[in-house]
Amino acid sequence: xxxxxxxxxxxIALVMVFLLSSSVFAAGEKIVIGVLTSTFSDxxxxxxxxxxxxxxxxxxxxxxxxxGRDDVATQLANLENLIARRVDAIVACMVDVTAAQPFVxxxxxxxxxxxxxxxxxxxxxxYIGGDSLQSGVVQMEEVARMLNxxxxxxxxxxxxxxxxxxKRTQGNEMVVAKYPDMEIVVKDTGNxxxxxxxxxxxxxxxxxxxxxxxxSNNDEMAIGAIRALEAAGKLDKVIVxxxxxxxxxxxxxxxxxxxxxxxxxxxxxxxGAVEAAVKLVRGEPVESKLIPYELVTAKNVDQYIxxxxxxxxxxx
Numbered sequence: 001x002x003x004x005x006x007x008x009x010x011x012i013a014l015v016m017v018f019l020l021s022s023s024v025f026a027a028g029e030k031i032v033i034g035v036l037t038s039t040f041s042d043x044x045x046x047x048x049x050x051x052x053x054x055x056x057x058x059x060x061x062x063x064x065x066x067x068g069r070d071d072v073a074t075q076l077a078n079l080e081n082l083i084a085r086r087v088d089a090i091v092a093c094m095v096d097v098t099a100a101q102p103f104v105x106x107x108x109x110x111x112x113x114x115x116x117x118x119x120x121x122x123x124x125x126x127y128i129g130g131d132s133l134q135s136g137v138v139q140m141e142e143v144a145r146m147l148n149x150x151x152x153x154x155x156x157x158x159x160x161x162x163x164x165x166x167k168r169t170q171g172n173e174m175v176v177a178k179y180p181d182m183e184i185v186v187k188d189t190g191n192x193x194x195x196x197x198x199x200x201x202x203x204x205x206x207x208x209x210x211x212x213x214x215x216s217n218n219d220e221m222a223i224g225a226i227r228a229l230e231a232a233g234k235l236d237k238v239i240v241x242x243x244x245x246x247x248x249x250x251x252x253x254x255x256x257x258x259x260x261x262x263x264x265x266x267x268x269x270x271x272g273a274v275e276a277a278v279k280l281v282r283g284e285p286v287e288s289k290l291i292p293y294e295l296v297t298a299k300n301v302d303q304y305i306x307x308x309x310x311x312x313x314x315x316x
Contacts, residue, residue, distance in 0.1 A: 031061040033277045034082035036075055036092040036103070038119075040067040042192060043220055044244045044264065045093065048118060051270030052091070059278055068095045070159070079103055089113040089277040097121040097163045113280035117273035119163045125280060127288040128272040132164045135243050135262045135293040136171020136217075142260045142295055143213050143241050150181035151212030154204055156221040158192045165189070168217045168243060185209065190221040197224025205232045213239040219249035219261055226257050245296045245304055247313045253301045254315075263294040263304055267311060 035052060039045065049065065056063045064087060068075035075095050082090055083106060090112055094100050097119050104123030107114040116124035119132075143153070155172055158165035169187070176182045186209055190197040200221075201214060205228060214229075216222035222242030229235040235257060242249055245263035252258035268291045279286040296304050305315050 031059075031089075031278055031281050032085075032087045033061055033063050033274060034079075034085070034087035034090045035063055035065045036068060036078055036082070036090060036094070037066060038068045038075070038093050038095045039070045041070075043248075044218065044246060044266065045118075047246070047266035048093070048270040051267045052274050055271035055274040059275065061274070061278055063274070070095055072096050072099045076102060079106060083107075083110045083112065087112065088281045089115065091115045091117050091273045091277050092121075092124070093118045094121050094163075096161065100124075113277065115273050115277045115280070118269055126276045126286055128276055128291070129269050130264055130291050130293055132167030133171045133174075135164075135264065136168035137175055138171075138293055138295050139168070139241050139243055139260060139262050140172040140175035140215060142297065143215055143239055144175055144179055144182060146239055146259060147182070147212055149179045151183075152210060153182065153184045154201075154209070154211045154214045155184060155187040156197050156200060156214060156216040156225060157187060157189045158217040158221075160189050165217055172215055185211070190216070190224065192218050192220055194220040194224040197221030198228045199224070201225040201228035202232075205229070205234065211238055213241065215241045216243070218242060219244045219246050219258070222258060222261070223248060223252060226252060230257075243293075245294075247308050247315045250296070250301055250305050250308065250315050253296060253298060254305070256298060259297065261296045263296050265291050265294075 053063060066078035068078060072095050090107060092103060092114060100121035100123060114124045116127040118129040120127045153176060155169060157169055176184055186204060188200045190200050214225045216225060219242035222240050226240050229238055239259045241260035242258060243262045245261045249258055249261050253261060272289060276286045308315060
């Protein structure tokens with residue numbers, strides 16, 4: 001009887017040692033975060049992705065980046081691959097926020113925390129990013145002030161249906177609606193692209209459309225418009241405004257060509273999303289966080305040039 005009891009005690013002890021060693025091993029495993037990007041080809045999103053990588057390196061976690069190619073089906077296939085790989089959490093910048101529910105459902109079924117970044121959508125556990133409507137309001141309010149609250153506006157929009165295109169344009173329209181002497185006379189979609197923004201602005205100029213300002217959903221299209229206006233000798237007559245305050249755009253602000261942009265912080269958004277994902281995996285408390293957009297003009301452009309320089313980006 002004594003030997004039987006002793007054997008049971010030894011067996012229990014061995015099981016406890018095994019379980020303890022297993023839990024220590026699990027705790028020591030490297031956290032793997034899957035990232036569902038909407039696209040690798042967008043200029044500003046490339047800064048967001050870099051910020052994610054920097055934060056992951058800082059926290060000692062692994063990132064698995066996937067390219068959605070601006071296609072919902074492709075992004076959903078990427079999600080299935082990340083689930084099959086058994087990542088610990090997923091950070092998603094959605095191609096289409098209105099099509100997010102299948103992503104939310106699959107993550108819940110798999111028991112994987114889901115962090116939304118840059119583009120808010122229902123069902124994510126945490127959202128880290130800005131309010132696109134605010135950026136459009138901040139942008140157009142400054143343009144209105146510069147125009148003394150009167151003038152004709154052309155709007156360059158991003159890819160139709162994108163959350164930022166919808167909300168930024170709505171923000172622009174809300175401001176213009178407040179001022180009786182301001183009017184939006186033309187809108188077109190430049191797909192976030194510099195060359196397309198230039199092409200549209202050239203068409204407006206050649207069509208004889210008189211504008212006091214060209215207000216763009218992002219900096220890349222705004223830079224395209226600047227180039228078209230420069231070639232036509234009209235840049236001194238038209239205010240050009242963008243959103244993002246990218247390194248390229250800040251150079252144009254410094255030169256006095258881009259009168260207005262609005263800083264969208266890729267460091268706080270990208271880094272914050274990775275940090276939130278890690279906290280969710282570890283069971284630590286974490287809350288959604290709105291990162292405010294910030295107005296940038298010639299008056300304060302130097303502080304944003306310094307911010308980018310501190311992050312390793314040189315603006316010549």
